[in-house]
Every structure is written in structure tokens, then in C-alpha cells.
Amino acid sequence: MKIIEAIIKKGEWLLDTLKRIGYDMIPTNTILDKTLTGIGATHSEIHSKRNSIIIEPNVPVILGKLNDNENLEAVYEKCTPYAIKKFLQMDIPYKKILTTPESFKKIRKAAIELNINIYKDFFCLFDECEKVTQDIDYRSKIVQPIYDFFQFEGKAFVSATPLPMSHKEFERQNFQKIKIVPDYDYKKDLELIVTNSYYKRLKKVLDGMKDSKHICIFFNMTDGINEIIENLGIADYKIFCSQKSVEKLAKRGINKAYSHIVYPFAKYNFFTCRFYSGLDIVLRKCKPDIIMLTDLNSANWTMIDPFTEAIQTQGRFRKTKKDDDVTYNSLTHISTINPNMEVMTNTGLTDYLEQSKRSYDKLRQDLQGDINEEERKSIIKDLKNLEYSDLLDERGKINYFSVDNRYNEERVKSYYVSAQALYQAYKDTGFFNVTLNDVTECVGEDDIRKLNTAKQEIEKRRILVQLLDKIHNDFENGRISFEEKSNYIRLLSEQAEAQYTIDAYMKIGKAEMEKAKYQKGLIDKAILQHDKEQAEILRFSPDVLKDIKEEFELDVYINKNEIKNRLQAIYDEHNIKYKVTQETITKYYDTDNSGSINGGSYKLTVFKFDLVDF
Numbered sequence: 001m002k003i004i005e006a007i008i009k010k011g012e013w014l015l016d017t018l019k020r021i022g023y024d025m026i027p028t029n030t031i032l033d034k035t036l037t038g039i040g041a042t043h044s045e046i047h048s049k050r051n052s053i054i055i056e057p058n059v060p061v062i063l064g065k066l067n068d069n070e071n072l073e074a075v076y077e078k079c080t081p082y083a084i085k086k087f088l089q090m091d092i093p094y095k096k097i098l099t100t101p102e103s104f105k106k107i108r109k110a111a112i113e114l115n116i117n118i119y120k121d122f123f124c125l126f127d128e129c130e131k132v133t134q135d136i137d138y139r140s141k142i143v144q145p146i147y148d149f150f151q152f153e154g155k156a157f158v159s160a161t162p163l164p165m166s167h168k169e170f171e172r173q174n175f176q177k178i179k180i181v182p183d184y185d186y187k188k189d190l191e192l193i194v195t196n197s198y199y200k201r202l203k204k205v206l207d208g209m210k211d212s213k214h215i216c217i218f219f220n221m222t223d224g225i226n227e228i229i230e231n232l233g234i235a236d237y238k239i240f241c242s243q244k245s246v247e248k249l250a251k252r253g254i255n256k257a258y259s260h261i262v263y264p265f266a267k268y269n270f271f272t273c274r275f276y277s278g279l280d281i282v283l284r285k286c287k288p289d290i291i292m293l294t295d296l297n298s299a300n301w302t303m304i305d306p307f308t309e310a311i312q313t314q315g316r317f318r319k320t321k322k323d324d325d326v327t328y329n330s331l332t333h334i335s336t337i338n339p340n341m342e343v344m345t346n347t348g349l350t351d352y353l354e355q356s357k358r359s360y361d362k363l364r365q366d367l368q369g370d371i372n373e374e375e376r377k378s379i380i381k382d383l384k385n386l387e388y389s390d391l392l393d394e395r396g397k398i399n400y401f402s403v404d405n406r407y408n409e410e411r412v413k414s415y416y417v418s419a420q421a422l423y424q425a426y427k428d429t430g431f432f433n434v435t436l437n438d439v440t441e442c443v444g445e446d447d448i449r450k451l452n453t454a455k456q457e458i459e460k461r462r463i464l465v466q467l468l469d470k471i472h473n474d475f476e477n478g479r480i481s482f483e484e485k486s487n488y489i490r491l492l493s494e495q496a497e498a499q500y501t502i503d504a505y506m507k508i509g510k511a512e513m514e515k516a517k518y519q520k521g522l523i524d525k526a527i528l529q530h531d532k533e534q535a536e537i538l539r540f541s542p543d544v545l546k547d548i549k550e551e552f553e554l555d556v557y558i559n560k561n562e563i564k565n566r567l568q569a570i571y572d573e574h575n576i577k578y579k580v581t582q583e584t585i586t587k588y589y590d591t592d593n594s595g596s597i598n599g600g601s602y603k604l605t606v607f608k609f610d611l612v613d614f
Contacts, residue, residue, distance in 0.1 A: 001031075002176045010184045013040040017180055025050065026125065029173055031165075032158040035180045037315025038280075041158050042127055046072065050154070051095045051122040055104060055145060057131040060240075060260045061278035062098045075099035075106055084110040095122075101132075104145040123154035128278045130163045130308050133404045143393065143401050160315060161277075161308040163408060167400040188314055190432040193334045194419035196444030198295050199231055202334055205291065206232065212329065213286040214265045218313050219293040220273040220302050222249060222257075228270075229254075236267035240275050277312035287329045290314060294335035296416060297446050304333060305412045306425045310432070335422060336446060340466075343414045349407060356388040442474045443467050443488045451495055461518040464501045467492060469510045507531075535578040539587075544574050545609045548588055557594055557601040 008017040014034065018026065025048045026032060026041070034041055042065060045052050056062050059076045066074055073079075073087040075097055084106055087095065099107060111118045126132070126149060135142050149155055150169045157165075195201040209215055219225055222245040229237060239249065239257040249257040256266070261275075265283060292313055294302045304310050310333065317327040344352065360383065367379050383389055391406075393399040415425040419438040426434040447467055454460040468489070475485040492498050504523050505513060508530050516522035538544060547570050552558065560582040568580040585591065590606040 001170065004176060004178045005181050006178055007183050008036070008039065008180050010182070013044070014180070015040065015044045018044075018178075021178075026123075026156050026158065027176075027178075028123070028154040028156065029175045030156040031129070031162055031170070031175055031177045032156055033162050033177060033179045034158065034160040036182060036186060037160045037312060038318060039180070042125070042278075045123070045125050046096050048123070049094060052125060053097045053099060053104075053107060053118065053122045054125045054127055055099055055101055055149075057128045057135070057142075057278055058100060058274045060275060061128070062100065063260050064278075064280050065098060071096050073097045075103045077103060079103065079106065081106060081110055085114060088114055088116055097122075101142045101145050104148065108148060119148070119151045120153055122152065123156075124149055124152040125155070126157045127159070128312075129157035129159045129165075130161050131277065132401050133163045133165065133408055134305075134308065136399070136401050136405050137390075137409070143399060146401070147395075159277075161311050163308065163404065165400070166404055187431060187433050188331060190310070190314075190331045190333060190426065190434045191437060192419075192423055192426060192434055193332065193437045193439060194337055194422065195334065195439050196336060196441055196446045197439075198297065198334070198336055198446050199228075200445055201439060202228070202291075202293070203232055205332060205334060209289050209330075212289045213267070214269060214283060214288040215267065215291065216265075216269045216271065216281075216288045216317075216328075217291045217293060218271045218276060218304075219295075220276075221295070221299055222272060224293075224295060224298045224302065225270045225272075226252065226254065229268075234268050237270065238262065238266040238268075239270045241270075241272040242274055245272065273309070275316070276309050277316075279316050280318050281316045282318045287327060288317060289330045290317075290328050290332065292331075292333040294333070294416070296336045296338045296341075297450055300341075300413070303412050303416055304335070305408075306415065306422070306429050306432070310426070311429065333426075335416070337416050337418055337422065337440075339417055341413055341417050343417065344410045346407060346410075349410055353388065353391070353403070353406070356386055360386050360388040442471055442480050442484070443491060448491070448495065451492075451498075457497075457520070458518040460497070461501045461513070461523075464492060464495075464498055465505055465510050465513050465518070468502065468505045531577040535576050538574060538576045539571070539578060540609075541574075544570065544576070545588070547573070549607050549609070552585075552589070552604055554604050554607070557603045560600050560602055563602055 004021060006017045006021045008014075015024075017039075018024070026045060032041065042054060042056075045054055046065070056065070062074050062076060066072060071092050071094055073084070073096070075084060076099065084097075087097070088110060097107060107118065126145075132142055132146075146167070150173065193201060193205070206215065217225075217228075219228075222239070222241050225239055225241075226249065228234070237256060239245075239254070240261060241249075241257055241259065243259040246257045246259050249255075261279065261281060265288075269288075290313065292304050292310060294304050296302065304313070314328065314331050363379050363383050363386070367376065367383075371379070391399055391402045393402075415422045419436060419440060423434060423436040426432050447463075451460060451463045451467070454463055471480070471485055471488045474480045475482065480488070489502065493502055500520075501513075504527060508523075508526050512526050512530070513523065516526050548567070551566055551570060552563070563585050564580050564582050567585055571578055571580060585602060585604070588608055589602075589604040590608065592603040592605060594601045594603065
């Protein structure tokens with residue numbers, strides 16, 4: 001794909017830049033990479049001298065761009081076919097339609113009924129185009145207009161953060177990419193806080209913002225938002241989320257939730273992902289403090305992509321003054337990580353998807369064969385369970401955006417395996433001056449919460465062993481002191497039913513616990529074997545040999561049961577788990593045996609370990 005770089009100077013708008021490279025409007029067959037948010041791409045199309053259909057990711061973005069201009073029509077779920085037809089028949093210079101992807105079909109249907117060729121008469125702008133790739137896994141209809149999009153004579157994808165797209169039509173129709181390149185330093189300061197004590201760290205950050213008029217918190221989980229409000233006792237708040245979530249929260253007695261932006265803002269304002277991009281938020285009197293939250297203990301979908309969502313989030317706030325480029329006071333991302341997260345490489349994912357396709361093709365072939373009804377039902381069920389089925393669109397063809405979504409998902413997951421990986425991702429964006437504050441504790445509050453919420457005993461043991469192993473490794477590598485190590489182990493021992501696992505780990509270690517699959521029966525067997533092996537070692541250790549030599553006299557007859565009891569006492573004193581018999585003493589001494597009615601006696605003649613240096 002041909003890439004054209006276009007310089008933008010400080011204070012300029014997108015059209016200023018496009019005119020510099022020979023365009024009065026956004027050109028057709030273009031992927032426009034704006035680099036910067038808020039430079040007027042949608043605004044320029046709304047005011048361009050042509051009919052336009054602008055596809056926005058969701059309703060709040062559309063509502064935020066509406067004004068009193070009669071040339072604008074908003075098409076979304078509530079819009080009726082009559083309203084669309086009426087607008088298309090209006091005698092106005094240039095018609096501008098803002099629509100969600102899911103409602104685009106309403107425009108197409110109305111145009112067909114009115115004998116209007118929208119593909120020729122309208123320019124189609126797909127705004128915030130990365131959302132197609134990001135959202136398609138849970139919002140399949142977002143890609144519905146894509147066949148129509150490629151039929152338009154005039155069309156473009158646009159975003160400040162476009163993702164790579166593999167759809168073959170971009171190449172077939174000879175799309176170009178225009179990359180906007182600022183000629184000034186546009187980087188934004190961001191503090192990245194990585195923690196395993198999520199609520200404790202969030203509270204500390206919020207306590208430091210007590211004087212802030214507006215704190216805007218971006219967190220893609222309404223249950224998590226509800227939990228924050230309850231745990232931290234927040235009263236002055238508003239929640240901006242989907243209408244479905246508004247209704248769910250209302251059932252819980254939360255009536256401060258909205259599906260669109262409502263002014264004035266509260267002290268604490270929460271936003272789910274539908275408000276991450278495209279939206280214009282104007283706080284004229286004061287700048288907000290922005291917090292982005294990722295809590296992997298709650299859900300993986302709270303992950304923030306540094307290359308897209310983080311950039312888009314900070315770009316939601318518009319200038320309060322014309323000459324002021326800073327639209328907020330501070331930008332913070334508080335995140336947990338998961339070192340054990342399974343992440344597939346591009347090569348691994350490619351192999352996996354290719355194998356899935358081969359399995360899919362084989363089942364499809366079997367479906368065409370001579371089979372009975374029960375076999376047919378079984379094959380259809382197997383087809384649906386294959387991941388390749390999820391990569392097909394409504395026409396049964398490969399959905400390239402679904403494929404891109406899978407690669408994108410693994411890319412983002414790879415950042416959250418360590419604090420350093422996430423920090424490096426932020427640096428690689430080129431958009432942020434990022435400061436890393438890694439406050440991960442050896443054992444944090446999140447670890448304890450995860451341990452105590454595990455439903456299965458095997459899972460509890462697995463988590464506990466991981467924590468114990470981390471404590472051990474941190475102590476061995478000098479990251480924590482002996483006192484800290486003891487305090488952490490004591491903390492774990494206070495958790496319900498933890499002592500068994502702690503004792504087992506102390507004896508047999510992580511590898512043996514894993515080998516036993518954390519099953520109590522197998523662990524008990526491993527412990528018995530360990531005790532047996534340890535007993536064999538301890539029985540002949542220098543301290544034990546010394547005590548045995550000092551305990552018994554040579555060349556006198558001693559009752560065998562007495563010898564047995566005295567030797568057992570020595571074993572017990574040294575915590576040797578071994579059952580002594582009358583013959584055990586012969587491992588240490590040469591003896592003469594004397595029989596009697598009291599069980600006989602031994603005369604100990606030679607101590608076998610006289611050469612041992614005690």
C-alpha cells in the first residue's frame with residue numbers, strides 16, 4: 001500500500017494538511033491515519049461540498065456531533081424508515097448522514113426504495129475504523145456495512161489510531177494510506193502504575209486528587225465500576241455506559257448511569273469502552289484528571305491497548321482555550337498484570353487457524369457425503385464448535401476483520417504479562433512520555449483475594465504454591481528480607497485451609513506439587529515418599545550419629561526393647577519420621593545377640609561410624 005506522509009503544523013486542522021498535499025477534501029480509497037485526535041476529520045466531512053454517509057462506532061459519538069444544521073441526519077436504532085426517506089428527499093445542497101454500523105442497512109433500504117444510488121451520490125467515511133477490528137468479537141454486526149463500503153465510488157477509513165487490516169479489497173482497489181506527521185512535540189505525559197493491590201493503589205491515587213473538580217475514570221466493566229463506588233464510598237458520581245448497562249444498574253438502585261454524555265459532570269465520572277473513542281467532551285471551566293483502569297482479576301476485557309485506546313481516551317477532551325494544547329491535568333493508567341497469561345505468537349496463531357480451517361473443510365466435506373440425520377447433526381455441532389466458524393461472515397465468507405481481531409487480541413495480551421512489557425508498549429507508541437511506577441508487592445491484596453475466591457481446592461492450592469514460590473524466589477534473590485518472607489508466609493497461613501498446602505510446599509516444593517496435580521491424595525503420597533527419603537538421610541547425619549554413640553555403652557548386654565525405645569527417642573528428637581525396630585540398632589553397631597524370655601539382648605561391640613568426624 002502506498003503511504004503518503006503529510007506534515008501538520010501546530011494549531012493546524014486536518015484540511016490545512018490535506019491541502020498541502022493537493023486535496024481539498026478527504027480523498028477516496030484512503031486510510032487516513034490522523035496520528036492526533038481532535039484535528040477535525042469528521043468536522044471537515046460534515047462541512048465538505050458533497051453528500052456524505054459517516055459511519056460512527058456508536059450512538060454517543062453521533063449525538064455528540066449533532067447540531068442545529070438541517071443538513072445532518074442521525075440514523076441509529078430509534079430512527080424510523082420514514083425519517084430517513086424524508087431526509088433523502090429534502091432539497092438541500094449537501095446531505096450528511098451519521099449512522100452506526102448496525103443501522104447502515106436502513107439507509108441502503110430507503111435509498112433503494114427511492115431509486116437513489118448512494119454508492120455514486122454519497123461519499124462514505126468509516127470513522128474510528130480500528131473499532132471494527134477491536135469490537136467484532138462481541139459485536140459481529142459492526143462489520144455489516146463493509147460490503148457496501150467497498151462499493152462506494154468515494155470512500156475512506158479514518159482514525160488517529162488505525163490498526164493493520166488484511167481485507168483483500170484494500171489492495172484490490174488500490175487504497176493509499178495518508179499518515180499525518182506533526183512537526184512538533186505532541187507527546188503526552190502518562191504515569192503507568194502496575195500493582196497487585198488494585199483497590200489500595202486506586203484509593204491512594206484518588207486520595208491524591210481530592211482537590212480535582214472532575215476525575216474521569218475509564219474502566220470497561222460496569223460491575224467493576226459498581227464495586228469501586230461501593231468499596232470506596234463514592235457518592236458524587238456519574239456512570240456513562242450502554243443502555244443495557246444503564247438498565248442493569250437501575251435494578252441495583254443505581255440511577256446515576258447514562259447512555260450518553262450528560263452535563264454537568266460529577267466529581268467522579270466513569271466511562272465504559274463505548275466512550276473511549278470518537279466522542280468530544282468539553283469541560284469549559286476546568287480540566288479533568290484522567291485515570292484508565294485495567295483489572296485482570298476481574299476480566300481480561302479491561303485491558304487498555306496503549307496503541308489505540310490509551311491514545312483515544314486522552315483525546316476525548318477538547319480544548320477549553322484555543323491556544324491551550326493540554327486538555328487535562330493528569331493521565332494515569334493503573335493496571336494489574338498476569339505473568340501466567342497464555343499468549344500465542346503470530347506464527348502460533350497462524351498455524352492454529354490454518355489447522356482449524358483444515359478441520360472445518362474436512363467436516364464440510366463429510367457433510368456432503370452419504371450420511372444419516374444423526375451424523376449430520378453431529379457434524380453441524382462440531383462445525384459450530386470450531387473457531388474457524390467464528391471467522392466467517394453472514395455470507396459464509398472469511399471475515400478478515402474477525403481474523404485481524406484474533407491477532408490483535410494476542411498482541412494486546414502480550415503487553416500484560418509484565419510491568420516491563422506494558423511499559424515498553426507505551427514507549428513504542430511514540431505518543432507518550434511514560435513514567436513507570438511498579439508497586440507490585442511480593443504478595444498483594446489481589447493475590448489474597450484471588451486465593452480466597454477460588455472455587456476449587458485444587459485451584460486454591462495452585463495459587464497458593466505460586467505465591468509461596470514467589471516468596472521463596474524473592475527472598476533468595478534478595479528482593480525481600482527474612483522478616484518480610486516470614487510475614488508473607490504468616491499472612492498466607494491465616495487464609496482458610498492454607499496450612500496444609502504450606503506444609504506440603506515446604507517439604508516437597510513446587511515441582512512435586514505440580515507433579516501431583518495439586519490433588520491431596522497424590523500430595524500425601526509424595527510427602528510420605530519425601531519423609532522416607534529424608535529419614536534415610538537424617539538417620540545417618542553427623543548429629544544423629546553423635547547422639548547415638550553417646551547414648552549406648554559398648555560391650556554390655558542391653559535389652560533389645562530398651563535399645564529400641566532409646567533409639568526411637570533420638571529419632572523423635574531429631575524429627576526423623578521412621579519407626580524403629582529391634583534390628584535398627586544393627587545399622588549402627590556390630591552386635592552379639594543373646595536370647596532371653598524378655599525378648600533378648602544385644603551387646604554392642606563396635607560402632608560402625610567411628611571414622612565420622614563429629
